[in-house]
Amino acid sequence: MTNPGNSRRKFLKSSGSVLGASWLAINMPLVVSASEAATKNKELGAGFENLSLEESVELSAIVDQIIPVDETPGASETGVVYFIDIALGSFMSGAAPMLRQGLEEFQQKTVSAYPESTGFSGLSFEQQTEMLKSVEDTPMFGMLHFLTLCGMFCLPSYSGNREEAGWDLIGFDHRHAWQPPFGYYDANVHGQVPAGGDDHEHI
């Protein structure tokens, strides 16, 4: 059990009521390899395969609430909407109907709350935050939260994490080999790696 399993499961359960039964129902397509999607890597500014332009605009606003722009890029600039577009056409295709329906209901709710607005993307950042808080526990938000984190930090070949902006944000330097010292606390130790071998009694 010392594996990612238990904690990931716990995350999925705790992060929402967020995910709940709907999450379970829509995830069967996970058995389809995600790597198929990697071949469809899209350039920024290219058209979407599965999202309408309107959907992409609304999704951009939502994912930028989850990981907003500050001194570093937010989720949409990092390619998360392109990642979602690809995911919904491949390994997460089973989630598409739920997500579409959830977005539609959310849009209606938004327009009822702000009759003068053109939709979620037209609200101020603070108004958007308030609206999203009201749907924090829905499967739609849970799915978008999940996809945003995946798209922010996945391999750039999935069209998210553009120019490794997600990895830069958290300080993850992706290389294929490292030598010690690795961090602040082991810096003084290396050069004195234990010699190894046996200093123990034999049978």
Add this chain to the structure above:
Amino acid sequence: MSTSESQPKFKIREEVDFVIVGSGAAGGVLARELSTNGFSVVVLEQGLYRTAADFKHDELDVLINNGLMDHPGWNDPQTFRKFETETAVQIQGEPPPAYYARGVGGSSVHFTANYWRFHQSDFKERSLLGPMKGTGFADWPISYEELEPYYTRVEWECGVSGQPGPFDAPRSKPYPLPPMPVKSSGVLFEKGARAIGLHPQPAPLAILSKPHNGRPACVNCGFCMGFGCEVNAKSSTLASMIPLAEATGRCEIRPLSTVFRIQTNDAGRVTEVVYLDSKGQEQAQKTRALILAANGAETPRLLFLSESSHSPNGLANSSGIVGKYLMGNGHSITQAAFEHPLNEYKGVQVTRIVHDFYENDPARGFYGGGGMDARPFLDSTPILHAMTGLPPGTPTWGPEFKRMLRHYFTRKMSVLGSTTSVPLASNNITLDPNLKDGKGRPAIRMTYMDHADDLAMATFLQDRAVEVLGAAGAAEIWREPVEGGTVQAHLLGTCRMGNDPATSVVDKYHRAHDVPNLFICDGSSFVSSGRGQPTMTIQALAFRAAEHITRFARNGEI
């Protein structure tokens, strides 16, 4: 994907000496040993034949979408319940209860590679401590001393890096390789542990710290736990044993072969193994003897699927205990953040451990023992960090969430406590009565709830972890709740070994009491759980079993 050109292609209608089901920690060793000893061997593996070139730093595929774990070709779901009085529910879109990799090399491909030997006490705690009412607490039919030469073979032939510690059982030979370079988590853990009077030691790992047996040293890439090694430095059987088996010219690795029935004759002997090939077509391989090494969940499943008029409760199950006494090792997780970057995403997971609490201590007031280790755990990769790495109460989205991700990723570490599991008949693997896989095979149903003593031991270790991390100067420490495990990567005890056919499934040589030409050797053979890192012992058992099976075969005793 590749297969060696030296592999023979055996005809399925011609008997081979051995069929081995499963190519993982045990199956890989058995394949190498038996083919080296001159026998013809077919290994049936349900997963793909991937090699190092197929593995990638692809967290989305490997850790989120279970790319190394899912059954290729069709869905093979599982169900879970805590107690036998409940109806098990299908687990979907979450890690499966029985958590294992599919593919040549099995779970040794994706494991974290902690390689602790058992202690002498692990084999005889029932004698040392007395009975535990209502449990399957029992001695093994073999001792540490009998297994010691095979632990040494694992260390030298598979490749283990380490350095003996003050509590280790005696060893006949030094480790072949020095420990892996210590990480910041190891330095901090060592400092904190010493400050409270404990005795930390370098972690023994099945990862090469220097070139060994023609394989290269680890490059500290960090994509270790859950991933396949891209340079063959992790000592999976894919890297260490399978190539040697293939080189004999007597071993065929047959991937994408999912066994669903073991055929027996009227004399009660195994005659052939029926499986589905990569196209979903039914095939049957004839064999003189069968070895099940499919793991502690798949092995009992296959025995249940092979019921017949001779064995209505499942093959080799006259005792009625096939599938029972499942043990997974209890765990506790304690997270901490420090002022400066640790950069735990680099390098192997674990570099320092503490075994001060390995042995049972009556003063604790409950049975058990365990070990502690320092590691990044889920903070070694970005997506899981974003999903699970922040302290309780931190926003999960928005500007503050983003700031916290930026702050914590490089500053985090965890201490894991891992414990004994009391063997309970009520913790088990059975066939789900309702759910089937994509080809109509009944699904694995897991019933599991940790014993109160296991949870108490996990909590005890968490209390110590908080003390250690505090003494190490952590800026923040938080506990993950200790609760019954719902995902088990250690699948132990479900076909336990013993001298009495009424209370065990296999004898001390891994031969099924009921079926003379059936051997079972994997985590299912365990009688007790050890303290949380079982693969070293699974492989020592496999080396030992191969020696005895060879002797039986040469003497005409199979």
